[in-house]
Amino acid sequence: MDDTTMERPLREGERLVELDVRTQDVEINMGPQHPATHGVLRVLLRADGEILTGAQSHLGYLHRCAEKIGESVDWLQYLPYTDRYDYLSAMNNNLAYSLAVEKLLGIEVPERAQYIRVILAELNRICSHLVAVGTYGLDIGAFTPFFYALRERELLLDIFEKICGARLTYAFIRPGGLMNDAPAGWTDQVRAFTDLFERKWREYWDLLVDNKIFVERTANVGVISEEQAIAWGCTGPMLRGSGVDWDLRRDQPYLVYDRLDFEVVVGQGYRGTVGDCFDRNYVRMYEMLESNRIVRQCLEQMPEGEIQHPEVGLVLRPAPGEAYVGIENPRGELGHYLVSDGNKIARRLRVRGPSFSNLALAEHLLPGCMLADAAAIIGSVDIVVGETDR
Amino acid sequence: MASLQQPAAPANERSYWGNVWQAVKSTAVGLGITFRYLWSKPFTVQYPDEKLPTDDRYRGIHYLEQDLCIYCQACAKACPVDCISMDAKRHGKELEWNFFRVDYQKCMFCELCVYPCPKDCIHMGREYALVAEDRSEFVLELTTWQGLTEAQKVRVAEAEAKKAAKKAAKKAAAAAKEDKEGEEK
Amino acid sequence: MSALLPFAAAGNGLTDWLAGLFPAGVPFWILGLLGAVIAFALIMVFVSVLAMFSTWLERKVAGHIQVRYGPMRVGGWHGWAQAIADGVKLLIKEDIVLADADRALFKIAPCLVLGAALAAFVALPFGPNAIVADLDLGVFFILAVSSVTTLGVIMAGWGSNNKWSLYGAMREAAQVASYEIPLGLSLMMPVMYYGSLSLHRAGEMQADWFGLHWYVFSDSFWLAIPSFILFFTAALAETKRSPFDLPESESELVAGFHTEYSGIRFSFFFMEEYAAMYLMSAVGTAFWFGAWNFPGLELLAGSALYAPLAVTVFVVKSMILVFVMMWVRWTVPRIRIDQVMTMGYKYLTPLCLILVFLASVWEWAKAALTGA
Ligand code: SF4
Ligand code: SF4
Numbered sequence: 003m004d005d006t007t008m009e010r011p012l013r014e015g016e017r018l019v020e021l022d023v024r025t026q027d028v029e030i031n032m033g034p035q036h037p038a039t040h041g042v043l044r045v046l047l048r049a050d051g052e053i054l055t056g057a058q059s060h061l062g063y064l065h066r067c068a069e070k071i072g073e074s075v076d077w078l079q080y081l082p083y084t085d086r087y088d089y090l091s092a093m094n095n096n097l098a099y100s101l102a103v104e105k106l107l108g109i110e111v112p113e114r115a116q117y118i119r120v121i122l123a124e125l126n127r128i129c130s131h132l133v134a135v136g137t138y139g140l141d142i143g144a145f146t147p148f149f150y151a152l153r154e155r156e157l158l159l160d161i162f163e164k165i166c167g168a169r170l171t172y173a174f175i176r177p178g179g180l181m182n183d184a185p186a187g188w189t190d191q192v193r194a195f196t197d198l199f200e201r202k203w204r205e206y207w208d209l210l211v212d213n214k215i216f217v218e219r220t221a222n223v224g225v226i227s228e229e230q231a232i233a234w235g236c237t238g239p240m241l242r243g244s245g246v247d248w249d250l251r252r253d254q255p256y257l258v259y260d261r262l263d264f265e266v267v268v269g270q271g272y273r274g275t276v277g278d279c280f281d282r283n284y285v286r287m288y289e290m291l292e293s294n295r296i297v298r299q300c301l302e303q304m305p306e307g308e309i310q311h312p313e314v315g316l317v318l319r320p321a322p323g324e325a326y327v328g329i330e331n332p333r334g335e336l337g338h339y340l341v342s343d344g345n346k347i348a349r350r351l352r353v354r355g356p357s358f359s360n361l362a363l364a365e366h367l368l369p370g371c372m373l374a375d376a377a378a379i380i381g382s383v384d385i386v387v388g389e390t391d392r
Numbered sequence: 393m394a395s396l397q398q399p400a401a402p403a404n405e406r407s408y409w410g411n412v413w414q415a416v417k418s419t420a421v422g423l424g425i426t427f428r429y430l431w432s433k434p435f436t437v438q439y440p441d442e443k444l445p446t447d448d449r450y451r452g453i454h455y456l457e458q459d460l461c462i463y464c465q466a467c468a469k470a471c472p473v474d475c476i477s478m479d480a481k482r483h484g485k486e487l488e489w490n491f492f493r494v495d496y497q498k499c500m501f502c503e504l505c506v507y508p509c510p511k512d513c514i515h516m517g518r519e520y521a522l523v524a525e526d527r528s529e530f531v532l533e534l535t536t537w538q539g540l541t542e543a544q545k546v547r548v549a550e551a552e553a554k555k556a557a558k559k560a561a562k563k564a565a566a567a568a569k570e571d572k573e574g575e576e577k
Numbered sequence: 578m579s580a581l582l583p584f585a586a587a588g589n590g591l592t593d594w595l596a597g598l599f600p601a602g603v604p605f606w607i608l609g610l611l612g613a614v615i616a617f618a619l620i621m622v623f624v625s626v627l628a629m630f631s632t633w634l635e636r637k638v639a640g641h642i643q644v645r646y647g648p649m650r651v652g653g654w655h656g657w658a659q660a661i662a663d664g665v666k667l668l669i670k671e672d673i674v675l676a677d678a679d680r681a682l683f684k685i686a687p688c689l690v691l692g693a694a695l696a697a698f699v700a701l702p703f704g705p706n707a708i709v710a711d712l713d714l715g716v717f718f719i720l721a722v723s724s725v726t727t728l729g730v731i732m733a734g735w736g737s738n739n740k741w742s743l744y745g746a747m748r749e750a751a752q753v754a755s756y757e758i759p760l761g762l763s764l765m766m767p768v769m770y771y772g773s774l775s776l777h778r779a780g781e782m783q784a785d786w787f788g789l790h791w792y793v794f795s796d797s798f799w800l801a802i803p804s805f806i807l808f809f810t811a812a813l814a815e816t817k818r819s820p821f822d823l824p825e826s827e828s829e830l831v832a833g834f835h836t837e838y839s840g841i842r843f844s845f846f847f848m849e850e851y852a853a854m855y856l857m858s859a860v861g862t863a864f865w866f867g868a869w870n871f872p873g874l875e876l877l878a879g880s881a882l883y884a885p886l887a888v889t890v891f892v893v894k895s896m897i898l899v900f901v902m903m904w905v906r907w908t909v910p911r912i913r914i915d916q917v918m919t920m921g922y923k924y925l926t927p928l929c930l931i932l933v934f935l936a937s938v939w940e941w942a943k944a945a946l947t948g949a
Contacts, residue, residue: 030740038828052744052914079472082502141828143819143911146426149643153435160447167451167516173502181503185449200396209425214415215820215910221404265398273404288398316470316508373744374829374913412924416806422908426642430904435644 027055034063038141038377041387045365045380049373057368057376059361064391072351077103077177077318080348085171087355088389090133091332093126093162096175101256102327102338103177106320111311115179116257117304121192122165122175123257123329124293124300128199129158130332131286131293134384138283139210141381142219147210154202161191178314189301196294196301203291211287220283221274224367224379231277234363237356238334239289240383243269243282250330262299264292279382286384319346333357333384353392357385451501451516454494456534460513463487467505467514473498476505496522496530616709620698624852629660631851631899638903667847670840675738678837682736687838687845690729694852697723701859702777704869704887715776716764716860720757723815723856726849727753730824730834733846737837745833748914749817749824755921756814756821762929763808766800766936767792767864776860780868788874791867796943800936805865807929809901812857814917816850819906826911851899858898859891866894 012018033044042063048056068087072080084099085092097119104111111119136151159169165184166174174181210216226236231244241248249266251259267288269281320342328337334356341350364383368376437444446452468476475498479490503516514534524530595608595615633648637655640647652658674683700715702708712718727749734746770792771779783791793801814821825833835846862868869887877883912920 028740036831051747075472079470079504082472082500082504139910143822143826143828144909145639146643146907149645150429153644156435163447163450165449167447167449167503168501171500171502173504181507182449203396205425208418209422209908210910212418213422213910214411214418215912215916217414218916219910219913267398271402271404272399273402291396372913372915374823374826374911377829412928419905419909423904426904426908429644430638430641432641432644434641434646436646438646438649 025050032376039380039387040137040385043361043380043385043387043390045368045376047368047373047376052372052374054368054371054373054376057365059365061358061361061387062391064387066392068392069351069353072348074347076346077320077348078316080351081176082171082173085173086388087353087392088130088331088333088336088357088386089170090386091126091130092170092172093122093175094130094329094331095336096172097123098327098329098331098336099338100175100177101329102325102340103318103320105325105327106323106340106342107177107314107318108321109178109311109314111179112308113258113305114183114307115309115311117300118165118180118184118309119175120257120259120262121297121300121304122162124296125158125161125192125195127293127332128290129155129162131290132158134286134332135206135210135283135290138381138384139216141377142216144210144213144216147206150202150205150209154199157195157198161188161195164188164191177318179308179310183309189304192297193301196298199294200291203287203294207287211283217273217280219374219378220279220382223274223279223371223375224364224382225275226277226363226367228277230363234366235359236334236363237359238331239282239285240334240356240360240363242267243285243382244277245269245271245281250328250335254328256327256329258300258303261303262296264296264299267292279378282382282384317346319344328354331356333386333389334360355389355392357383357387358390358392361385361390446518446520448518449516450518450520451503452520453496453517453522453532454505454534455515455517456492457511457513457515458489458492458534460511461487461492462511463489464510466508466510470508471499471505472502473500475499492534493531494534496532497527616699617695620695620709624695624698624848624855625664627855628848628851629664631854632663632847633657633660634896634900635903638900639907642904642907664844667840667844672840672842673837675837677738679736679738682732683837684736684842686729686733686736687842687849688729689732690726690849691845691852693722693725693729694849694856696725697856698852700776701856702780702863702868703891704884705780706884708777711775711777714774716768716774716864719776719856719860720761720764723853724753724757726853733838734824734834737834739837741830741832742834742836745824745826745830745836748830749834751914752814752817752821752823752917752921755918756811756925759807759921759925759929760811760815762926762933763804763811764860764864765929765933766797766804769933769936769940770795770797770800771864776863776868779864780870783867784870784875788867788870788872791870792865797936797939800932800939801865803928804932804936805861807925807932808861808865809898811921811925812861813902813905814921816853816857816902818850818854818902820909820912821917822906822911823914823917828911854899854902855895858895858902861898862891862894866898868894 027048027050030047030049031044032047033039034042039045044060044063046058046060047054066086068083071083075083081096081099084095088095132151132155136148139145139147139151162172162174163169165188166172166181168174226240226244228244228246231241231246236244237248245268247266247268250256251264252266267285269276269285271278271281272284273280275281322342322344324339324341326337326339328335335354336356337354339350339352339354340348343349360383364380364385367379371379463478463480463482465478468474468478475495476493477495478492480492481488481490501516506514506516522530595612596603599608633656636659637647646655648656648659650656650659651662674680697719699709700712700718702711702715730749731746734742734744734749737743767779768774771782773779773782779792786794792798793805795801813819817824823833824830825835830836835843838846869891871890874883874886874890877886
């Protein structure tokens, strides 16, 4: 090998020829219209062949001034806008906002309302994770699991339609309680779903998660260490996938979560390293089952009674003050920071969205991966662009 | 087979033949699942031919119980996007409506306009097909009101007829009286 | 299929049949040229019909696997005319050539891709007499010619002047180059069994046992089954089908090498895909699953029904394999490019080599025991 290196001195009769070979990294725009960016996210990739050398995400294509709108419509009127930042988990968004307003008002909603809220939030979590797992399959190249996931989601949407009339943007959990009580037969429908779901869950696992190709594509890809996840403010499955045992439902219980028995699913490196794409997906898969368990328990414990706090009307005037409440959204901690000056319109409204913080880390995972991993990593973060941009 | 319990230990060790076996096995399992579904009945429906029923609480295009509405504007004020607009003239108790419009380009079917109504006369309907070729077609009149409603027209006509009948009766009475007086003279 | 009947009924090939139609003394090259034109027309018609049927089938299979219906409207019964409607739509669409594209490459690429796929059909034995050219090197010819499509794909990717397309083209080059090896090796087992590279000869040799003496049922079945699985996997990679659809991987490269194509040129790529699928399935059928042989078919030998029925059997068998390709596509995720390479070089190739070794020992032993 020695005499082939460039640095050796020229021998007699040899002459050095320099070839003018220069390589340049390719810059590719992934998005804003790209099948794997889940909406209008734009990621500027720099690649050396198939290997990525840099990535930068550009946000803001879906910016709709949600926070500013919150300062110009009254407390209740803002409710439908919360549906629209993370449109896959609108119930949880409603809940986060309502809890924050209730904290400002200093009230606690009736118990039945609390149970129904938990059921709705957990069903919505299943709903959202179904889309997350399904579209993650799409990112990896498996089309069919997506349709199976959407099929069960359709049943959930029917359940939501039955209780609140809407299938995607619910505006149902409102400050002070709920818009409406559960109609007759609703609990039976929910119970039937919980039984069916466990059967179907095995199908996703066998068809997608356990597939060798899926494992190869996700295990050891996009590894986030525990420290990294905490330092970047990741929450939700992103954080738990990295092995951090942290769930607001258990660690800062709200509603009736402290009365319910559930496990916090933490990534354990089932097929690779702790904190890889597989683990994030794994956490989502098992969280669906945990949510299912929670729903069952709630159905059993749910009392009869009022669903609306008697003193909370349609026009709210919280006393001057501020409040922050964060809840465990399917994608992580969704918090609302509200400032009231005693008016019927918020003084300041600030949203802490999980996708936004989670995405911040994603672009730092990309360099060094392969181009195909870009889809796998961005998919595993499970962003909803409506919420990163708000 | 997937277990509903979380696996206790990672299964991440790989060997050459283990990889081959896993690849063949997991593909075969997947093929089995998809093959079963290939012959099952589809879950979807053929939309325009077969429509899934919407629920009673479905939030679609509004409907208004027009005779009850008292033109109080509470619904319009409650709407976050100001998409309800209305105009009417009051004739004492009767309302002569000009229009009651909802702009469905803006409406987000949030149902917030329904709660404040004092007469409980605006509701979310079950109709969801909003298709139009022009933006202006999304602005719907919730009423068929042109001036007065049919019922009001009937009521007004009845009142008029009664009045006219009374007048006629009076006139007839007056005429009869005159006749009598004339005869007496 | 029916388009193939003239030369299915033609006895010993197209030119012989033509020679019978013309007075003696017509120079051979005229007959040859005419034969070529007719063969081309037949193959073209066959492939077009095939592509249409396959797109419809693919959509129905995808639909039903995904618990939905697939096309249902056009034409009435299960949307049977959907593919025709799509074809007409593609024909009348504007043919866009980008201003910055390499015009020559951009325009030649689809023709080259489709042309190569069509050329390979020449050596396919549709029936005992229905083969355009019974080449001694049949399967070798098919492999060689069909790999020319790669060149077209690379031209398309480069000519489009689009980074996604270029990525697709490079992936195709890497993938096809490495999967030629296991594909070729996996064909060695049947080739050793038949002692011939000709697909037609393979068909004839599987005619015993009332038409059930297929390679997979023969005494070498323990070699036939693994070698078929290996062949099928390599064939999926060759034809850019999922899980090896990296050149056009939708969620990564938008549409890969044909991102910038539209209208008729796009439909060429489309037809090539289905033609290639059929081609590989047909090779699989001819070598492993008894070609046109089917129990009971022998009884009809000599009657006018025999030739068309044999062709039907062959086409149906191949279509079943095409269906399996579709079924696989809608089941598995997509492999990453480095894993494609790993799989090709570290798994398929060594496994094929092992089988080749076993097969040579086995066939030699058989020959030594029976022959000597
Ligand atoms: S449903 Fe909501 S957006 Fe629509 S008119 Fe009523 S309040 Fe306004
Ligand atoms: S709130 Fe009810 S009564 Fe008042 S204007 Fe609206 S629909 Fe009419």
